[in-house]
């Protein structure tokens with residue numbers, strides 16, 4: 042990945058104080074039986090606040106990208122909520138849909154976390170939104186990445202991406218998935234122990250014996266022997282790969298254009 046892309050992604054994560062990095066481990070989150078669905082725009086400052094909380098609660102989610110100008114999932118979203126507004130959460134477990142990022146965050150805490158928690162309020166909410174807007178700005182030099190639809194071919198089945206919200210290398214992949222309107226199961230890969238902080242090379246050198254506690258970390262370790270994101274699985278072609286630059290080339294070649 043070009044150095045500029047990486048640096049601006051690091052700046053975006055910093056603007057949000059690296060929220061969406063660690064999972065809350067003190068209280069068990071209840072995993073939804075059926076995967077939640079988020080109609081999302083990667084670059085949208087409000088959507089980011091929701092994805093951060095999903096990541097911190099360690100909840101997987103099916104993302105239906107709805108970039109500006111997109112036609113693949115926007116009509117569904119309009120049918121569900123009656124308005125063209127994102128983020129929109131649909132919970133197939135309860136049949137409920139929720140608009141408004143703060144209400145979605147409250148809903149997630151209420152239904153899936155066995156401890157109190159809610160969206161930021163008052164001044165804290167304003168600061169969170171300002172930081173999220175700054176994160177979008179950091180990724181907007183030349184063009185707003187992850188905001189506008191680009192021509193693409195629809196996959197038959199949703200893709201699968203292991204990622205955590207603040208991951209500087211995962212963000213450009215999510216931006217491209219959004220632009221190409223490619224649905225994907227977002228496997229949140231938040232860190233549940235301090236030994237999981239830092240780049241993979243550092244961790245494997247110093248903390249190779251630390252037990253893995255997060256379900257998705259265990260899963261990826263079983264699948265690949267590694268703990269590294271982004272990791273893309275495409276069930277349509279049986280391709281599975283690490284490395285953001287290679288994943289993006291694969292996505293462009295397989296689904297871009299038309």
Ligand SMILES: N[C@@H](CCC(=O)N[C@@H](CS)C(=O)NCC(=O)O)C(=O)O
Pocket residue numbers: 082084085086087088109125126127128140141142143
């Ligand atoms: N107050 C809402 C604001 C959401 C919002 O303004 N989202 C923008 C995208 S950043 C939107 O839905 N735009 C309409 C569109 O893209 O059609 C929230 O917190 O969820």
